[in-house]
Amino acid sequence: MAELLNVKPTRMELLNLKRRITLAKKGHKLLKDKQDALIMEFFTIYDEALSLREELNKKMESAFDALLNAQLETGTLRLKEAALSVKPNHEIEIKQRNVMGVSVPLIEAESFRRNVQERGYSFVSTDPSVDLVAEKFEEVLDLVVRLAEVEETLKRLAKEIETTKRRVNALEYIIIPRMEATVKFIKQRLDEMERENFFRLKRVKALIEARSQGGA
Structure with a gap:
């Protein structure tokens, strides 16, 4: 049996609880819809992340192959000199x-x-193979930025899905059942009180009638 709320068994509390149950069920539905939508969005972006990761692995493999070839054709020293001469990239802005x-x-x-x-x-002073290396790694960097955005989005969506799921479960398995059990208890208690009042009034009426007949 669900745990009862600590409230007085009155008609006012009964009406209040019924309103709260209605609101809780609406909230549960909204949260459940949000959870389902988040999950759908998560898997859509997850598919994109898998595709980007696969593409990144291929481009990195191609870039390192080009780097190895440039080392053989140009020499490690000249390749390092070229790398040190590369101008810094533009700053990345995260919004x-x-x-x-x-x-x-x-x-x-x-x-x-x-x-x-x-x-x-x-x-x-450099071999065309150096240009190819630069081009390959530039493609890698473009993909890395995009993948970083997508994977961070997945992490945040997963966290929100888990939070929403806990709220949905709390409403579905704890809060709403507890309020419904309390409503049932209050109804039973009010019915008992009504029956007690009925029998009390009946006894009082019987006593009054008995006295009036005795007096006659």
Whole structure:
């Protein structure tokens, strides 16, 4: 049996509890709908994350193959010199956006892809293989930024789903059953009190009639 609320068994409390149950059931439905929508959104983004992760793995493999080839063709020393000459990238700005009521990151950054002149190293003293390495790793960086945004979004959605689930379960299995059990108890207690009053009035009436007949 569900635990009862600590309230007085009065008609006022009965009406109040009935209103609270109605509100709780509406709240439960809204939270359940929110939970279902969050789960659908989560798996949509999850599929995107898997796709991005798979693409990133392939691009990283291709980038490291190009790096190895550049080391063989250009030499490690000249490759390091070119790397140290690369100009810094533009700053990344992290904002927030709303997904199903959840604040998730929105990463704004220009593409890391550049042409040879923009990179900073001397394309005259380097081999074309260096350009290929730069291009490959720029593609990797673009994907890393996007994947970071998507995976952080997944983490926050998962946390919100868990929080919403706990609220749904609390309403469904604890709060609403407790209020309904209390309503049932109050009804039974009010019925008992009504029966007691009825029998009390009946006895009083019988006593009054008996006295009036005795007096006659």
